Amino acid sequence: MRNREFWDLVDEVFGRAYGRTLASDQVLSALDDQTAEQAIEAGVEPRTVWHVLCDAMDVPDRRRWGHDEFRQAPPPR
Template sequence: MRRSEFNRAVADEFGDRSNAIVNDLVLSQVGDRTPADAIAAGVPPRDVWLALCAELDVPVARRHGVGRLEPRAR
């Protein structure tokens, strides 16, 4: 998962709360950091996304494959 995919996934799942969640919510699974701080420290965005999903009880069905754009038609 790229950072841009992480950003889209968070925005799609949490809407207006996404900015506050990324910058304010501390996640123990990524070293007691906010998602933004964890990514800045080098934690892969996918690991941060999964920790965020676990913390906020996002259903498993909405955790995988989110944030990706559809492939371009050739």
């Protein structure tokens, strides 16, 4: 997963305004108490950050990949 794909999914799954706020404000213990945005900037793989964010927000698997039913879902880890 590329950074662009991560941010596209944030916008699609959470909504642009809420998703961007969530990514910059929600501290995630599984990412060493960083926000998703901080983890991405620190070089953590976007796929890992995405799964941690979705786990923290209890996003079900069927919703994690947005509206495109043919989008390839990368493995969690």
